[in-house]
Amino acid sequence: SSSKITFLQQTCPAPVEPPKWFGPTGPICEDFPEEEDLILTRKLAKTLQSYDIYESKQELKHRYDADFSHVTNVPEVVKAKVGGKVLPFGSYHLGVDSKGADIDALCVGPGFLDRKDFFTSFFEKLKAQEEVKDIRAIEQTYVPVIKLTYEGIEMDLVFGRLAQRSVPEKLNLLDDRYVLGLDKRCIRSLNGYRVTEEILQHVPNVHNFRIALRVIKLWAKQRNIYSNLLGFLGGVSWAILVARICQMYPNATPATLVIKFFKVYSTWVWPFPVHLHRVKNRLDPNMWNPNVNPSDRCHQMAIITPAYPQQNTSVNVSRSTLAVLTKEIKRGHAIAQKIQQKEANWSKLFEKQDFFDKYQYGVSVTAAYITRKDLFYTLNLKRGSNPATAPPSYTPTVTTGQQGMKRKAEPQRQMSAKKLKADKVCKPIFALVMTACENVFALFAYFV
Numbered sequence: 001s002s003s004k005i006t007f008l009q010q011t012c013p014a015p016v017e018p019p020k021w022f023g024p025t026g027p028i029c030e031d032f033p034e035e036e037d038l039i040l041t042r043k044l045a046k047t048l049q050s051y052d053i054y055e056s057k058q059e060l061k062h063r064y065d066a067d068f069s070h071v072t073n074v075p076e077v078v079k080a081k082v083g084g085k086v087l088p089f090g091s092y093h094l095g096v097d098s099k100g101a102d103i104d105a106l107c108v109g110p111g112f113l114d115r116k117d118f119f120t121s122f123f124e125k126l127k128a129q130e131e132v133k134d135i136r137a138i139e140q141t142y143v144p145v146i147k148l149t150y151e152g153i154e155m156d157l158v159f160g161r162l163a164q165r166s167v168p169e170k171l172n173l174l175d176d177r178y179v180l181g182l183d184k185r186c187i188r189s190l191n192g193y194r195v196t197e198e199i200l201q202h203v204p205n206v207h208n209f210r211i212a213l214r215v216i217k218l219w220a221k222q223r224n225i226y227s228n229l230l231g232f233l234g235g236v237s238w239a240i241l242v243a244r245i246c247q248m249y250p251n252a253t254p255a256t257l258v259i260k261f262f263k264v265y266s267t268w269v270w271p272f273p274v275h276l277h278r279v280k281n282r283l284d285p286n287m288w289n290p291n292v293n294p295s296d297r298c299h300q301m302a303i304i305t306p307a308y309p310q311q312n313t314s315v316n317v318s319r320s321t322l323a324v325l326t327k328e329i330k331r332g333h334a335i336a337q338k339i340q341q342k343e344a345n346w347s348k349l350f351e352k353q354d355f356f357d358k359y360q361y362g363v364s365v366t367a368a369y370i371t372r373k374d375l376f377y378t379l380n381l382k383r384g385s386n387p388a389t390a391p392p393s394y395t396p397t398v399t400t401g402q403q404g405m406k407r408k409a410e411p412q413r414q415m416s417a418k419k420l421k422a423d424k425v426c427k428p429i430f431a432l433v434m435t436a437c438e439n440v441f442a443l444f445a446y447f448v
Helices: 002-011 035-048 057-064 076-081 090-094 115-119 121-128 184-201 206-222 235-248 254-266 294-298 319-340 372-383 422-447
Strands: 085-089 103-109 132-138 145-150 153-161 366-369 397-400 406-408
Touching (some): 035 254, 085 184, 090 235, 121 132, 121 145, 206 235, 206 254, 235 254
Parallel strands (some): 366 397
Antiparallel strands (some): 145 153, 397 406
């Protein structure tokens, strides 16, 4: 028998493992960068340094000096019984948050918590904290959220509960079993984190992805096409688009990824979807599928989230805004080609566009408020977020009812990079805030 085994081992070839790639298809090119690619990347990094995104030393020190001592000491019995967690997602979790940007955070609680408690009891506990300012609960929205400022750091808190008595210390929210059977609001809240984490899991080089995404975000903001609310693309859409390019060119430098980004999407045939991995459960009615769901056939663009249930992040794109997006991407492609041929600099890509040169007609919105609370709700209706994320072209006038003073909405903050390693510097700052909120949330869950 041993001789037969030896014979089979010699005559039967070893099983060949399928090639490993990060996307739904194999990469287009796996070439490693040449010296010219590295030079372009260095020039790109130098250009980004002229845009103010990272915080100054004084701002960093202010965050470090924040005192969280009264909320960091949570009894072990609280952690053992409920184990409530607060997990960041969005731009911060992706590692591309800009100066002064807010933190999106998911509060994960056990199944016995009621969503109403989050917006009442937990809201009041947060409001009682001395460091918490400008707190308000917005429940009547697609993803209910609590907005607040903690020691000067703006935060958006969403709530999702698991179908179990406690939240485990080692929680893998990428496991689809955690979202099966949950109500839609909890699934939407959990998916903010799940989508962000899936994006990071599906890029071959996270560092290069982050730099390329910063460039694309800066370009989109400068060209006034960074806004899901206004029918363009939001942060998650741009992140998915950049991640797909990283999958196609896994060994490319950030500069090459940016150039390929414009080349690929300048010829993309929409609404052909952009996926980061192969879609499972194609017949699931909860997932984006124009063959199953008639409403999905009306979408002008299809940029699909990588977490179950896969949804289209670009549903707000209309025929007219798609035309604007396509025009801007083709412009970016033309400039990228000139940069490659040394006929233009990277700064040309980031040139701002004059709103009044681009559009013949515009709408000016005047909103009046009497109290500070009314102002926050007015701003939320205006831009769905905070003043820092309002597109530069969208500057409605806000009028105070008492003093008659007027001011324009604050334009969107631009991006820069003093050093590309600054991401690591900012992490401990936000970690302090996250720890504080997590412990308040754990205490709230324990005493409910």
